[in-house]
């Protein structure tokens with residue numbers, strides 16, 4: 001088998017900053033997930049042809065012919081044998097077209113043609129968490145727990161076409177585009193694996209800008225882009241780029257190529273997003289649940305923005321207050337990492353105590369050193385800020401008449417947050433009925449863990465249909481070059 005270039009990119013959870021992050025004046029707290037999208041590039045042994053396959057789905061094979069006229073690259077869908085019309089995949093085709101066009105621009109004709117001499121076989125695979133696993137758990141007769149999810153074979157077949165799959169909202173298209181763009185830039189030797197060892201780096205900025213551009217083109221709009229940024233850089237405090245910077249590139253037909261090098265490599269013109277470091281505190285864990293009710297994110301966003309425009313004074317006051325709380329949450333969580341670094345034993349001892357207590361007992365019950373009490377105080381502060389953010393998101397929902405944290409989700413979240421060892425949580429991103437996230441202690445002691453308590457709440461909850469995801473926070477900083485044999489199940493899958 002030919003050498004395979006494998007790149008993975010994480011999914012995302014916008015823990016705080018939904019709606020605000022659309023405006024460059026505010027920021028969002030983004031947690032990247034352990035669940036990843038993989039792009040595997042190998043030789044196809046058909047000159048100038050590209051085949052893209054997503055074996056998790058039925059009828060998910062897209063064939064393309066690369067055409068060169070010395071000035072431009074074209075990537076044309078190729079009809080099947082017997083003249084069968086080529087199926088369309090706008091996201092994949094635009095990622096191929098613009099990444100190849102960029103490679104052609106920077107490498108020149110001869111190296112470009114060489115890199116395509118064997119064609120490209122591209123396989124795309126998403127971790128199971130990107131898709132609802134309820135039906136699979138039921139068919140395997142397994143209870144809805146995180147440990148059951150680990151029994152489902154990796155990259156399981158979804159048994160349906162891509163357009164019919166039930167997604168969980170982790171940002172599949174952003175993670176897919178990022179892995180695909182990065183793997184192609186590596187295949188054409190525009191960047192090297194060593195360029196991706198650090199975060200941030202010039203290579204990651206290039207990947208980000210190119211992936212962001214392709215994703216905006218494919219979606220037909222310039223969104224906030226926090227999902228692409230998470231896929232490239234990992235967990236972060238994200239402040240969006242000025243959409244006007246991308247506008248000149250968006251004006252032409254999506255399928256016509258345009259010079260990208262000057263835009264993507266010039267510090268003046270490139271996107272002005274800000275990525276500040278963020279990570280969850282040690283000995284804690286993010287938990288996610290998919291709530292089977294579903295919301296239409298674009299329609300929620302449209303209504304909230306319309307209300308913001310109509311009631312700008314009231315909205316600005318809320319946006320400012322909410323942004324302060326969002327930033328305070330990030331700061332409290334980052335402070336906890338500092339406290340761990342300075343006083344590891346005291347921190348561990350306190351987490352072991354607090355993990356079996358409900359939040360209202362933390363401050364009074366924390367025993368031991370001053371540093372230990374400081375840790376307990378900081379975790380309680382994080383809890384309070386998280387509850388405050390929920391309250392303000394509910395206020396945004398009430399004022400704009402949009403179910404951002406609808407009462408059904410409020411009852412579910414309240415039931416979770418009152419459990420011993422649960423720090424906080426909320427509705428991720430735009431909110432609605434789709435999902436919840438929680439932050440819980442993950443102590444190093446035996447006994448019932450906060451995670452198990454939450455799983456119990458979810459599995460016995462009747463007012464909503466709740467199913468866990470297995471994702472945790474990814475501590476790897478964003479997109480990553482992988483070794484095929486180190487990803488369980490991936491070699492068999494391709």
Ligand SMILES: Nc1ncnc2c1ncn2[C@@H]1O[C@H](COP(=O)(O)OP(=O)(O)OP(=O)(O)O)[C@@H](O)[C@H]1O
Pocket residue numbers: 053054089090091092124125126130162167168169170171172173174176
């Ligand atoms: N596994 C895949 N293989 C090929 N193309 C894919 C795959 N997943 C997504 N795509 C492409 O991306 C497009 C948009 O995908 P999707 O609607 O799942 O993105 P999303 O809105 O980012 O999803 P999410 O709910 O995970 O945030 C699809 O129509 C398809 O063109």
Ligand SMILES: C[C@@](O)(CCOP(=O)(O)O)CC(=O)O
Pocket residue numbers: 013014017018019020021022169223224225226297301428429430431
């Ligand atoms: C509402 C919004 O701020 C977040 C949407 O996030 P999600 O796709 O619901 O995770 C929109 C955006 O930032 O693209």
